[in-house]
Amino acid sequence: MIQSKYRDLHYDYNQVKRIESAKKLKEEQIVDEVLVPGQEHALIQGSEPDPYHVTLKACSCVDFSARRKPCKHMYRLTLDAGILELPTCKKKKSSRNIDTKAEIEHYKQLYIQGDIDGSSYAKICSILAKIK
Numbered sequence: 333m334i335q336s337k338y339r340d341l342h343y344d345y346n347q348v349k350r351i352e353s354a355k356k357l358k359e360e361q362i363v364d365e366v367l368v369p370g371q372e373h374a375l376i377q378g379s380e381p382d383p384y385h386v387t388l389k390a391c392s393c394v395d396f397s398a399r400r401k402p403c404k405h406m407y408r409l410t411l412d413a414g415i416l417e418l419p420t421c422k423k424k425k426s427s428r429n430i431d432t433k434a435e436i437e438h439y440k441q442l443y444i445q446g447d448i449d450g451s452s453y454a455k456i457c458s459i460l461a462k463i464k
Contacts, residue, residue: 342416347402350395351418354407367413374412376405388415432460 341347363375363383375383378393385392386405395403402410410416436457443453 341401350402350404351407351411351416353404354411357404357408362408362412365409365412372409372413372415374405374409376408378405430463432463435460
């Protein structure tokens with residue numbers, strides 16, 4: 333589980349997207365990293381010519397500057413330092429017995445009725461189609 337007094341922030345789906353992006357940062361993008369407890373900081377190469385200066389409290393990237401919430405660079409630092417423990421996905425054979433065909437049909441009807449847009453319909457059904 334996420335260990336933080338700001339736990340709900342890290343469970344927000346927009347933040348989870350950033351956590352997932354942090355996992356995908358390439359090792360060669362981390363220019364320098366110090367993982368001494370209380371002094372964690374890093375230089376992480378992003379899209380700008382100069383690397384981002386990253387600490388547990390701030391990052392020099394545009395995302396953090398605009399939103400003032402943890403960015404993917406900050407999440408990468410916390411993951412590497414072992415500070416952020418994430419929930420693990422329990423891969424089970426469908427114990428929920430979801431009838432994916434029925435669910436897809438349900439969302440198809442919502443789309444036809446105009447209750448959801450085409451983009452949402454396509455995304456939801458794409459995910460449902462992957463459930464075994």
